[in-house]
Amino acid sequence: MWDVTTETSRIRNFCIVAHIDHGKSTLADRLLEATHTVADRDMRAQYLDKMDLERERGITIKAQSVRLLHDGYELNLIDTPGHVDFTYEVSRSLEACEGAVLLVDAAQGLEAQTLANYHLARDAGLVIVPALNKIDLPAAEPEQRTKELANLLDCEPSEILHISAKSGEGVDELLAAVIDWVPPPVGDATAPLQALIFDSMFDPYRGVITYVRVQQGVLPSRARIKMFATRVESEAEETGVNAPEPTPVPDLGPGEVGYLVTGLKDVHQAKVGDTITLAGKLGANEPLPGYREPRPMVWSGLFPADGGDYADLRDALDRLKLSDAALHFEPETSQALGFGFRCGFLGLLHMDIVKERLEREFDLELIATAPNVEFHVFRGDEMTIVHNPAEMPPGGDHDRVEEPVVYATIITPAEYLGAVLGLCQERRGELVDMSYLTPERVEVHYVLPMAEIVFDFFDQLKSGTRGYASLDYEPWGYQEANLVRVDVLLHGEPVDAFSTIVHRDKAYTYGKQMTERLKELIPRQLFDVAVQAAIGSKIIARETVKAKRKDVLAKCYGGDITRKRKLLETQKKGKERMRRVGRVDVPQEAFIQALRVDDGGSAKVKK
Amino acid sequence: MNSTAGIYVHMPFCLTRCGYCDFNAYAGLDGLKPRYLRALEREARLAAPSWDGAEIASVFLGGGTPTTMDPEDLGALLRTLRTSFDVAVDAETTIEANPDTVEEATLAGLQEAGYSRLSMGAQSFDPAVLRALERLHAPENVRRAFHAARAAGYSNVNLDLIYGAHGETLESWERTLGETIALAPEHVSAYALTIEPATPLGRAVARGDVPAPDPDVQADMFQLACSMLRDAGYGHYEISNWARPGYECRHNLGYWRRQPYVGLGAGAHSYRDDRRWWNVRPPEEYLTTVERGELPVGGEERLDPGDAYLEEVFLRLRILEGVPSSWIEDGRADPYVASGLLLDDGGALVPTERGMLLLNELVLGLGAGGAARTPL
Numbered sequence: 001m002w003d004v005t006t007e008t009s010r011i012r013n014f015c016i017v018a019h020i021d022h023g024k025s026t027l028a029d030r031l032l033e034a035t036h037t038v039a040d041r042d043m044r045a046q047y048l049d050k051m052d053l054e055r056e057r058g059i060t061i062k063a064q065s066v067r068l069l070h071d072g073y074e075l076n077l078i079d080t081p082g083h084v085d086f087t088y089e090v091s092r093s094l095e096a097c098e099g100a101v102l103l104v105d106a107a108q109g110l111e112a113q114t115l116a117n118y119h120l121a122r123d124a125g126l127v128i129v130p131a132l133n134k135i136d137l138p139a140a141e142p143e144q145r146t147k148e149l150a151n152l153l154d155c156e157p158s159e160i161l162h163i164s165a166k167s168g169e170g171v172d173e174l175l176a177a178v179i180d181w182v183p184p185p186v187g188d189a190t191a192p193l194q195a196l197i198f199d200s201m202f203d204p205y206r207g208v209i210t211y212v213r214v215q216q217g218v219l220p221s222r223a224r225i226k227m228f229a230t231r232v233e234s235e236a237e238e239t240g241v242n243a244p245e246p247t248p249v250p251d252l253g254p255g256e257v258g259y260l261v262t263g264l265k266d267v268h269q270a271k272v273g274d275t276i277t278l279a280g281k282l283g284a285n286e287p288l289p290g291y292r293e294p295r296p297m298v299w300s301g302l303f304p305a306d307g308g309d310y311a312d313l314r315d316a317l318d319r320l321k322l323s324d325a326a327l328h329f330e331p332e333t334s335q336a337l338g339f340g341f342r343c344g345f346l347g348l349l350h351m352d353i354v355k356e357r358l359e360r361e362f363d364l365e366l367i368a369t370a371p372n373v374e375f376h377v378f379r380g381d382e383m384t385i386v387h388n389p390a391e392m393p394p395g396g397d398h399d400r401v402e403e404p405v406v407y408a409t410i411i412t413p414a415e416y417l418g419a420v421l422g423l424c425q426e427r428r429g430e431l432v433d434m435s436y437l438t439p440e441r442v443e444v445h446y447v448l449p450m451a452e453i454v455f456d457f458f459d460q461l462k463s464g465t466r467g468y469a470s471l472d473y474e475p476w477g478y479q480e481a482n483l484v485r486v487d488v489l490l491h492g493e494p495v496d497a498f499s500t501i502v503h504r505d506k507a508y509t510y511g512k513q514m515t516e517r518l519k520e521l522i523p524r525q526l527f528d529v530a531v532q533a534a535i536g537s538k539i540i541a542r543e544t545v546k547a548k549r550k551d552v553l554a555k556c557y558g559g560d561i562t563r564k565r566k567l568l569e570t571q572k573k574g575k576e577r578m579r580r581v582g583r584v585d586v587p588q589e590a591f592i593q594a595l596r597v598d599d600g601g602s603a604k605v606k607k
Numbered sequence: 608m609n610s611t612a613g614i615y616v617h618m619p620f621c622l623t624r625c626g627y628c629d630f631n632a633y634a635g636l637d638g639l640k641p642r643y644l645r646a647l648e649r650e651a652r653l654a655a656p657s658w659d660g661a662e663i664a665s666v667f668l669g670g671g672t673p674t675t676m677d678p679e680d681l682g683a684l685l686r687t688l689r690t691s692f693d694v695a696v697d698a699e700t701t702i703e704a705n706p707d708t709v710e711e712a713t714l715a716g717l718q719e720a721g722y723s724r725l726s727m728g729a730q731s732f733d734p735a736v737l738r739a740l741e742r743l744h745a746p747e748n749v750r751r752a753f754h755a756a757r758a759a760g761y762s763n764v765n766l767d768l769i770y771g772a773h774g775e776t777l778e779s780w781e782r783t784l785g786e787t788i789a790l791a792p793e794h795v796s797a798y799a800l801t802i803e804p805a806t807p808l809g810r811a812v813a814r815g816d817v818p819a820p821d822p823d824v825q826a827d828m829f830q831l832a833c834s835m836l837r838d839a840g841y842g843h844y845e846i847s848n849w850a851r852p853g854y855e856c857r858h859n860l861g862y863w864r865r866q867p868y869v870g871l872g873a874g875a876h877s878y879r880d881d882r883r884w885w886n887v888r889p890p891e892e893y894l895t896t897v898e899r900g901e902l903p904v905g906g907e908e909r910l911d912p913g914d915a916y917l918e919e920v921f922l923r924l925r926i927l928e929g930v931p932s933s934w935i936e937d938g939r940a941d942p943y944v945a946s947g948l949l950l951d952d953g954g955a956l957v958p959t960e961r962g963m964l965l966l967n968e969l970v971l972g973l974g975a976g977g978a979a980r981t982p983l
Binding site: 526527546548549550551552553554555556557558559561562564565567568569571572575 | 615798799800801822823825826829846847859862863868870874875876878883885908914917918921922925946948961963964965966967968970971
């Protein structure tokens with residue numbers, strides 16, 4: 001059992017903020033070792049990343065906290081999610097800390113995510129412990145990077161620690177700096193309980209487990225608790241800390257970080273950012289500030305490749321939703337793809353993760369429509385929210401449309417600045433400002449339509465800068481734009497799955513690209529098939545799939561008959577698997593290929 | 608059992624292997640020929656008792672290249688078949704020939720041995736096309752071999768043609784058809800080149816070294832063959848086969864009318880009463896099995912009524928006899944008739960020239976390939 005009477009003066013709550021691949025998980029591993037929190041024989045790489053997907057992609061999706069004991073101090077390391085999709089979750093994790101280790105790769109230097117997270121941490125009032133990592137790499141440029149970092153933080157170069165998370169060099173000094181520099185939490189144990197939820201997960205055996213930071217008051221192991229935002233009450237079953245395996249404690253006092261088995265069965269009742277207090281008279285009157293409902297930024301239709309799997313897909317989404325409060329879905333019917341769901345995600349990575357989990361954990365084969373953002377369509381004073389192109393009035397039957405924009409931070413080597421500016425202009429960006437971090441590296445800020453980010457922006461940015469530029473962004477409200485719905489028609493029949501909403505200037509490009517792509521993907525039929533793209537009734541692009549003329553085998557003698565029959569049977573099965581659009585047979589594969597946005601977006605973030 | 612049947616004899620020997628061919632044929636196995644002939648005779652005697660009562664209306668020696676064998680040996684083989692099976696006196700007896708392996712003396716020998724129909728693999732009269740097919744013979748050899756066949760007394764000769772190889776143009780194909788017609792064979796088979804994956808040509812296409820045949824060009828070539836051969840007096844009686852009246856190949860018609868046949872030799876297929884079975888393919892394995900006194904069956908399949916119905920439908924369509932419209936669900940044939948792929952010929956649905964090229968579509972569109980709808 002842990003000593004629960006830890007003086008708040010001996011507690012340090014901190015997190016590590018870093019750009020992807022700058023060594024956050026490796027540093028967490030070293031800290032677990034250096035403080036003997038994990039025995040050597042139990043150690044494995046990326047110890048805190050629990051999901052296979054997290055390890056594979058080298059990113060953290062769920063926030064974890066782990067308690068380290070060092071020199072008589074209780075150090076709570078809160079591992080923050082490492083992706084722009086989870087900015088809000090990151091901000092809640094930061095609220096649970098007093099300090100942040102700002103970890104920067106000594107070869108790569110500052111990146112967009114470093115800056116974005118640094119600004120979040122600073123705004124949250126955290127003390128920054130700057131550290132250059134990977135100083136033992138041959139490509140490291142410690143002097144240059146130290147200068148860059150000192151510039152950003154407005155501090156002396158001597159204050160920047162040099163470490164190698166891989167070898168462990170400098171890790172003890174880093175621990176000492178955390179203890180010395182990060183202030184202890186303050187909080188009144190006698191005040192009414194306020195505990196911030198910074199992560200929430202669903203355990204099939206124990207129900208909803210939240211990770212909490214107690215701001216004031218005491219959270220007892222078993223108590224009747226109340227969630228402010230959802231007004232749900234419950235009998236909490238256990239408090240504990242990860243050390244690193246879950247270890248029960250009698251209670252969590254002010255400033256302490258740990259988990260709470262809430263007794264709830266649905267993560268939507270205990271959302272990230274909400275405040276837990278005690279039910280009844282002893283409870284606090286006010287929640288902690290800053291709670292926000294998770295809002296999907298990106299939408300996509302998910303359809304089972306085999307229509308018979310619809311019920312399985314629904315069950316799988318229900319199951320995922322138990323542990324993913326940010327996932328939205330509603331039934332959707334497509335003429336082309338049958339029954340499925342329109343799903344809302346925090347971003348492209350979140351979308352990829354959900355798709356991948358559905359396919360891997362639930363063994364479903366899916367067809368996903370092109371991702372789109374949420375539009376505001378105005379007609380007079382009436383505003384309609386549209387997150388499915390099919391709901392967009394065709395051909396200008398509305399007054400105006402607004403689209404979401406983001407405030408994007410891009411960091412690029414100066415030699416690629418032209419390419420970056422060109423890309424952002426082409427993507428309808430508005431330059432906010434730019435500044436040189438060093439003579440070689442530039443920080444650029446743009447307001448960009450989210451729709452452009454969703455459409456292969458990241459890949460284009462990477463390829464235009466040979467992989468050197470980095471990107472981070474945050475929601476920045478809505479802006480009016482000249483947007484139109486482009487439909488794709490096969491033999492005169494619109495294929496709803498291919499409809500999309502684009503800027504008018506890009507409608508032709510999109511239409512041409514889709515018709516050309518479909519021309520290659522749609523097998524020849526017994527008649528010429530027109531493949532058209534249209535805005536309303538106006539055709540903007542057209543291709544023709546010429547009628548098929550020959551599909552017969554030339555020879556058919558004694559031994560060929562069996563082969564020929566089997567070929568016909570295979571062909572018949574293939575035909576049965578096709579979807580019919582009007583008179584046109586379209587194979588599944590054509591939908592999947594045609595809908596594949598060549599971005600992979602966040603899927604390739606790791607590279 | 609009283610029925611007519613055919614005998615197919617497979618000769619797996621070739622001078623060289625052609626890049627497009629996926630038949631069970633080998634170059635360089637000539638040393639096996641004497642054993643192989645003995646094994647064929649033994650297999651014939653082993654198989655014959657179960658074909659008691661079947662009158663053999665045709666014998667077909669295919670391969671491979673049967674004409675790489677000695678005519679006298681082939682004569683002895685035919686005599687063994689006649690003593691083992693009930694071969695009709697007027698049975699059609701065909702032997703396949705490679706223009707490079709026949710001279711007048713050989714052909715006279717074959718005629719004397721009892722092979723009265725000759726099927727010659729001309730393939731093309733365009734040297735470039737022959738090279739693309741890796742055929743070694745020159746166009747002159749075909750003409751010479753053909754005249755030699757006539758001189759040897761052959762009055763029933765087929766020329767095999769292949770169209771659509773890389774580099775062949777419609778004009779070149781027209782010349783090949785013209786040359787063929789000028790020789791005036793009794794029978795012409797013209798096949799669209801089909802790329803078989805497990806051949807050198809198939810691999811070259813897969814690698815992208817050689818373009819796959821353009822199906823639209825092959826369709827044009829097919830239609831050109833239809834019109835030129837029709838104008839020259841040939842009747843079109845199967846998708847890839849044309850003949851002067853009365854010279855249709857009885858043996859092949861037997862396959863297409865689902866009549867029984869017995870296959871002898873490595874990899875040969877047999878069929879009777881909705882059962883199809885086949886011999887082991889490797890010649891060595893074939894030999895040792897037969898030499899142990901066993902039938903060299905390598906596998907079999909039994910057709911369920913659905914399979915049999917599907918075969919019946921596509922074979923009837925192939926030989927242009929058509930499918931009785933009473934077999935087809937109401938309305939299913941209408942779009943095909945309307946679009947000119949099928950003709951409703953007094954209660955039988957017969958493919959048009961365009962329909963023949965889209966036969967797979969027709970078969971599936973008419974609803975075959977599901978359960979049997981008509982008892983056969």
